[in-house]
Amino acid sequence: MSDAELILDEEEELSLLETLDHVLDRGLVIAGEVTIAVADVDLVYLGLNVLLGSVETVNRVLGAREQRLEYLRGLKPGGEGARPEGGR
Amino acid sequence: MTRLYAYCVGDDLAAETVEGASGVAGSPLVLFRRGPLAVVASPFDGKAVPATRENVLEHSRVNGLVLARTTPLPFRFGTLVDERRLQEHLERNEAALLAALGRVRGCVEMGAKVIWDAAAQSEGGGESEDEGPASPASPRGAGTAFLLAKRRALEGAEALKGRAEELAALLAARLEGLARESSVEVNPAGSLVVRAAHLVARGREAEYRERLRALGREREDLRLMLSGPWPPYSFGPQRAERA
Numbered sequence: 001m002s003d004a005e006l007i008l009d010e011e012e013e014l015s016l017l018e019t020l021d022h023v024l025d026r027g028l029v030i031a032g033e034v035t036i037a038v039a040d041v042d043l044v045y046l047g048l049n050v051l052l053g054s055v056e057t058v059n060r061v062l063g064a065r066e067q068r069l070e071y072l073r074g075l076k077p078g079g080e081g082a083r084p085e086g087g088r
Numbered sequence: 089m090t091r092l093y094a095y096c097v098g099d100d101l102a103a104e105t106v107e108g109a110s111g112v113a114g115s116p117l118v119l120f121r122r123g124p125l126a127v128v129a130s131p132f133d134g135k136a137v138p139a140t141r142e143n144v145l146e147h148s149r150v151n152g153l154v155l156a157r158t159t160p161l162p163f164r165f166g167t168l169v170d171e172r173r174l175q176e177h178l179e180r181n182e183a184a185l186l187a188a189l190g191r192v193r194g195c196v197e198m199g200a201k202v203i204w205d206a207a208a209q210s211e212g213g214g215e216s217e218d219e220g221p222a223s224p225a226s227p228r229g230a231g232t233a234f235l236l237a238k239r240r241a242l243e244g245a246e247a248l249k250g251r252a253e254e255l256a257a258l259l260a261a262r263l264e265g266l267a268r269e270s271s272v273e274v275n276p277a278g279s280l281v282v283r284a285a286h287l288v289a290r291g292r293e294a295e296y297r298e299r300l301r302a303l304g305r306e307r308e309d310l311r312l313m314l315s316g317p318w319p320p321y322s323f324g325p326q327r328a329e330r331a
Contacts, residue, residue, distance in 0.1 A: 022199075023162075023321070024144075024164070030163075030174070
């Protein structure tokens with residue numbers, strides 16, 4: 001992967017993190033009606049972490065993410081049922 | 089059971105904004121109207137919405153589609169509700185929703201995260217070297233050293249909190265006359281010390297970015313991550329409850 005591709009990937013990741021920061025943690029809530037199935041545990045983990053993380057932390061998380069994805073690929077990803085309350 | 093996945097609510101949404109468009113799981117967008125309010129929604133089969141990258145981006149894309157026309161109040165990702173419950177919600181909260189829509193009208197949300205190397209600051213934090221008469225030979229030495237270390241930690245935390253609040257004030261000063269409302273969360277525990285959202289009139293997004301980029305150029309110890317325009321995720325009627 002070239003440096004340019006790497007930078008683009010990181011920008012896309014940070015853009016996704018900003019989106020997660022907004023849509024998972026903010027916005028109108030109808031009490032008891034936010035229901036998230038954790039089909040992608042890693043995605044939610046990243047989204048929640050960005051709230052408290054720094055760019056350095058995020059970069060570290062992104063690095064760890066690769067390892068976790070490898071691990072999760074060896075298992076069955078978390079199925080429906082878990083219900084984080086759409087926030088922290 | 090088919091329920092509605094809700095994206096956003098508005099008081100001036102036009103049917104053509106969502107006509108022919110689809111949302112999460114490829115379902116067609118519909119307008120659910122009750123009184124003066126309308127919710128952009130799409131039918132959804134299932135008990136819960138998978139938090140996949142694709143679905144999160146769909147939620148954001150649909151709200152972006154509406155934001156291109158007007159300023160709605162967006163729902164949080166994963167809001168799945170049956171029609172009766174949605175109707176009740178709109179009826180019970182009509183006044184608060186209309187008031188919030190009035191506040192954000194003509195505006196968009198812009199975001200700024202200020203990143204500052206808190207660890208470096210606390211290490212060189214300038215604590216007093218005057219640590220009193222304790223010495224390793226003193227019978228009180230270990231206890232005194234422990235308490236002094238505690239005191240330093242508390243002073244460090246206080247200094248970080250003060251610094252974070254100072255940064256929040258700095259942002260407010262730089263955005264004077266531009267940010268109609270602010271929502272600022274201070275988090276002195278980590279490197280990300282300020283997470284701010286600002287309500288800015290449409291057409292002034294570039295000015296927002298320019299003012300804060302200028303701040304970033306002046307202050308090399310700060311890193312700013314700017315984002316937007318967003319629908320006003322941080323300026324709904326529940327904002328007061330979050331504080």
